[in-house]
Amino acid sequence: MKQGNNRRGITLIEITVGVLIIGVIFAVVFNIFGVGLRGSHKGMAHLTIMEGAAILLSQIEYDLLRAYALTDPADGAADKDARWEIFTDDSSGKGIVMYNLLNDGIERTLEIGGTANKHVYCRGLKVGLKFHHISLPDPESSVRKVGMWVELSVATPEKFGTAEQFSMKRLIICKNIQNPL
Numbered sequence: 580m581k582q583g584n585n586r587r588g589i590t591l592i593e594i595t596v597g598v599l600i601i602g603v604i605f606a607v608v609f610n611i612f613g614v615g616l617r618g619s620h621k622g623m624a625h626l627t628i629m630e631g632a633a634i635l636l637s638q639i640e641y642d643l644l645r646a647y648a649l650t651d652p653a654d655g656a657a658d659k660d661a662r663w664e665i666f667t668d669d670s671s672g673k674g675i676v677m678y679n680l681l682n683d684g685i686e687r688t689l690e691i692g693g694t695a696n697k698h699v700y701c702r703g704l705k706v707g708l709k710f711h712h713i714s715l716p717d718p719e720s721s722v723r724k725v726g727m728w729v730e731l732s733v734a735t736p737e738k739f740g741t742a743e744q745f746s747m748k749r750l751i752i753c754k755n756i757q758n759p760l
Contacts, residue, residue, distance in 0.1 A: 624735040624743040631701040632733045632745055635685060638700065639729055640751050642676045642687075647755045649712055649725060650675075657711040661727070666755065667691055680708050707732035713750075726752040 645665040652658040659680040667674040674691040684702040688695050711728035729751060734744035 621743060625745075628701075628704060628733040628735055628743055628745045631704055632731055632747060635700040635733075636729065636731055636747065636749060638687065639678065640749070643727055643751045643753050645755070646676075646753045647673075649727065649753065649756065652710055652712045654712050654714055654725075657709055657728075659708055659710070661710040678708065678710070680706065701733055703736075705734040705736065707746075715752075724752050725756040726750055 642663070642665055645667070646663045647666060648664040649661075650664065651660065651662040660678060662675065662677045665674055665676050666672060669691055671692050674689055677688045677690075679686045679688070681699065683706075684699045684704065685706055685708055686697060686699050688697045690696075707730070709728075709730040711730070712725075713728060714723040714725050717724050727750075728748065730746070730748045732744065732746040735742055
């Protein structure tokens, strides 16, 4: 008797279809992974600017609450840089704090007794900062309350097609400064 050869092989068309199906599956999986990665970068960028803005604004508020004289900007004026005299915890008891807008952050300089300590906040971020010196009449007394409107915007550089921006404006009243009417 003659036995037939029933062994069947894989054809080139079957291999091509299999490779095509696997390629489509990989493309879909990598696309989903890419969407998740972009979302993760956007979330991290948002957290970075929120944290940077909160830390900087907290430091500005702390300095303004210790201020006893606002030098720059002048009363009624606005500027991107600021300078004021503050009470300190050291032996001299007084110092000068300055905020300067840089290309990649905000530089805070604290001068105490001729020694300058510098720190850059929001390094590597796009920052906008504006100080507006104001005086408000107090209806209950004959003094004017002095304060500063602080406008802050922080943005991340564009990365992976996403960029985040955050802006805030806060009025901070200087409790150590009172001008008579």
